[in-house]
Amino acid sequence: EDKVVQSPLSLVVHEGDTVTLNCSYEVTNFRSLLWYKQEKKAPTFLFMLTSSGIEKKSGRLSSILDKKELFSILNITATQTGDSAVYLCAVEYNYGQNFVFGPGTRLSVLP
Amino acid sequence: KAGVTQTPRYLIKTRGQQVTLSCSPISGHRSVSWYQQTPGQGLQFLFEYFSETQRNKGNFPGRFSGRQFSNSRSEMNVSTLELGDSALYLCASSFDINEKLFFGSGTQLSVL
Numbered sequence: 069e070d071k072v073v074q075s076p077l078s079l080v081v082h083e084g085d086t087v088t089l090n091c092s093y094e095v096t097n098f099r100s101l102l103w104y105k106q107e108k109k110a111p112t113f114l115f116m117l118t119s120s121g122i123e124k125k126s127g128r129l130s131s132i133l134d135k136k137e138l139f140s141i142l143n144i145t146a147t148q149t150g151d152s153a154v155y156l157c158a159v160e161y162n163y164g165q166n167f168v169f170g171p172g173t174r175l176s177v178l179p
Numbered sequence: 180k181a182g183v184t185q186t187p188r189y190l191i192k193t194r195g196q197q198v199t200l201s202c203s204p205i206s207g208h209r210s211v212s213w214y215q216q217t218p219g220q221g222l223q224f225l226f227e228y229f230s231e232t233q234r235n236k237g238n239f240p241g242r243f244s245g246r247q248f249s250n251s252r253s254e255m256n257v258s259t260l261e262l263g264d265s266a267l268y269l270c271a272s273s274f275d276i277n278e279k280l281f282f283g284s285g286t287q288l289s290v291l
Contacts, residue, residue: 099276100277102280104282109269109284109285109287110283110284110285111222113280116279118277156222158222160277162235163276164227164276165210165212165234165235165276165278166224166227166235167280168224169214169222170221171221
């Protein structure tokens with residue numbers, strides 16, 4: 069069965085801390101891995117990863133994929149209260165827009 | 180460019196009724212996917228449409244159906260509603276495969 073596992077499921081940190089969110093997957097015919105941030109309703113796109121070992125970076129956020137070990141990490145440095153959200157990992161597999169989502173990591177950043 | 184638009188935002192129905200949700204994708208996007216999100220199950224894939232054809236389908240009963248029109252707008256229908264159908268229904272669009280999904284704000288359905 070195709071599945072995506074995220075850890076931790078919940079995390080509470082203080083502003084300025086650095087966090088690492090994990091995503092591991094088991095799917096048939098992997099195509100890409102995506103990270104999304106969901107604050108209220110609509111998940112917003114963060115990164116799309118298709119190749120191993122190439123870090124993608126956007127401001128304080130960065131992500132990398134390891135296709136051999138079947139996982140990805142999302143790093144957030146110098147966290148701010150605005151980073152509080154659920155971070156979703158999604159993996160596209162097989163043909164067509166087939167995505168399986170992980171349960172998400174709920175990040176709470178305290179002032 | 181306008182984002183993905185879903186209507187209505189909120190819906191309250193009773194068991195046994197049916198409901199139709201609407202999604203207008205980003206202009207130029209041909210793929211529309213539907214997801215159900217609940218606190219216990221997370222985001223679950225319902226189905227995906229591309230150029231008016233259902234291309235992929237998740238593991239949901241036949242009460243859940245959808246369609247896509249020639250202008251790429253999509254509708255999702257749930258018949259004979261059950262309490263367990265209460266969820267946030269998210270629509271996402273993309274240009275084609277291997278493209279990131281853009282999500283709408285969802286329709287919050289409550290079944291009483």
